[in-house]
Amino acid sequence: MTLIAIFFPSISFLLRGKLLTALLCLILQITLIGWIPAAIWAVVSLQNSRAERRNNKLIKAMRK
Template sequence: MRLIIALLFPWLLFFTIGRPIAGLICLALQITLVGWLPAAIWAVYSLSQYKTDQKIDAFRREQFR
């Protein structure tokens, strides 16, 4: 679901992953049609980083049990 949001509304994705400042910057970029593609690429990349960070945190929690 977040991948669809990242492609259609890149700025909204940043708010869902807890990065509101990046969301505002992305919204400014997305306002222009030329900036839509870089905004979508940035959002997809940030989503993959967010998922990786979650996996690392889960692994660390598992290690310190």
């Protein structure tokens, strides 16, 4: 999934169900200069999503 975020940042957002963010990222990545910030944004967003999911699992495990 990280490779998709680097090479196809807007598809990375689409696969996670963030439609408006994917559209904004697509507009950004259309330009060659905007591709690098779009890729960084997609990778950071993916890492934050994974961390949030991991934290939610830990919180759920602590409540049991």
